[in-house]
Amino acid sequence: MSLRLCILISLVPASIVNASQFHVQMENDVTFGEDGNYSNGMILGWESNTSLYKLQANANAHNWLLWLLPSQQNSQQAWGLKLSQRMWTPSEIKIEEVQPHDRPYAGILEVEQHTALYGIDVAQKNWFSLGIMGPASGTEQLQGSIHKILGASTPLGWQHQVENTVTIQFAYEIDYLLVRSSAPFNSQWELSSFNHNTLGNVRSDINLGLTLRWGDKP
Numbered sequence: 001m002s003l004r005l006c007i008l009i010s011l012v013p014a015s016i017v018n019a020s021q022f023h024v025q026m027e028n029d030v031t032f033g034e035d036g037n038y039s040n041g042m043i044l045g046w047e048s049n050t051s052l053y054k055l056q057a058n059a060n061a062h063n064w065l066l067w068l069l070p071s072q073q074n075s076q077q078a079w080g081l082k083l084s085q086r087m088w089t090p091s092e093i094k095i096e097e098v099q100p101h102d103r104p105y106a107g108i109l110e111v112e113q114h115t116a117l118y119g120i121d122v123a124q125k126n127w128f129s130l131g132i133m134g135p136a137s138g139t140e141q142l143q144g145s146i147h148k149i150l151g152a153s154t155p156l157g158w159q160h161q162v163e164n165t166v167t168i169q170f171a172y173e174i175d176y177l178l179v180r181s182s183a184p185f186n187s188q189w190e191l192s193s194f195n196h197n198t199l200g201n202v203r204s205d206i207n208l209g210l211t212l213r214w215g216d217k218p
Contacts, residue, residue, distance in 0.1 A: 020049045027086075028146075039089045040143060047080040053117055065115040065126050068172075075119035082112040087139040089155060096156040105161035107139025108132070108202070112169075120177075127171040133202070134164035169200030175211070182217070189214040 027041035053075045066077065087107040090099050098104070110131030117124045131137075140158040147155060173196040180190035189212070196207040 020047060022046050039087050040139075040146070041084065041086040042142075043082060043084040045080060045082040048078050050076040050078045050118065053077040065113065065128060066117075068126055069115065069117055069124050072117045072119050072122060072124060075117045075122075077115065077117055079113070079115040082114070083110070084112070085109050085137065085139060085142065087137075087143060089143075090157065093155040093157070094153050098157070098160050105140075105155075105158050106133060107135075107137040107142075107161065108167060109137040109139075110167065110169075122177070123175040125173045127169070129167070129169045129200075131167040131169075131202075132164060133167050134162050136164050165201070167200065167202045169198065169202055171196065171198040173197075178210075183214065186217055187215060188217050 023043075023045045025041070025043040025045070027043075028039070053072060065079070085107070087105075088103055089105055090102040092099065092102075108131050110129050112127055112129035114125060114127040116126075140155075140161065143155050143158075147153065173194075175192050175194055177190060177192045180188060183189050192211045192213070194207070194209045194211050198205050
């Protein structure tokens, strides 16, 4: 198992509240000098400023995903876009032959749109993404260039990577506040339920859980 270095750069003017924002995220396991499983990711994202939720007044192309969220009055809405390129490699990249029981080389180039509704007690979010997995994602060329610059091992075996496949993913998430109460030292705590569902030909899963938060009163 390898750990990876994650750098997140958020380009948001500190003096602007609720402003739209861009962010650049770079992930790489260069910290430990080897590529195991999830190897590298480069993500460019944009998030709109929040505004009062009015579905009928905002039923247009850029936030069509709002139609798929249950109506939520007295909430704020937002939407965003993300472009990402990610890659996965076997545990050992110096071997050219396919290794039994190991992860194959794979790369994905993906465009994602999401919408969100933020309320006092309920927060909802959904995602829809289209992408291409395989040689057309350009990850083979990217990893080769990065390793050449860093002087790292030359990745072999990309000729065995996953074939070109169009990817489609949809996800829905809801965070529902169960209880919130004051606590000592001018603080408060809250307990909420969490549900995240993903459906697509890259990954499909259901996640359920509870979130306990404790901190200073706002």
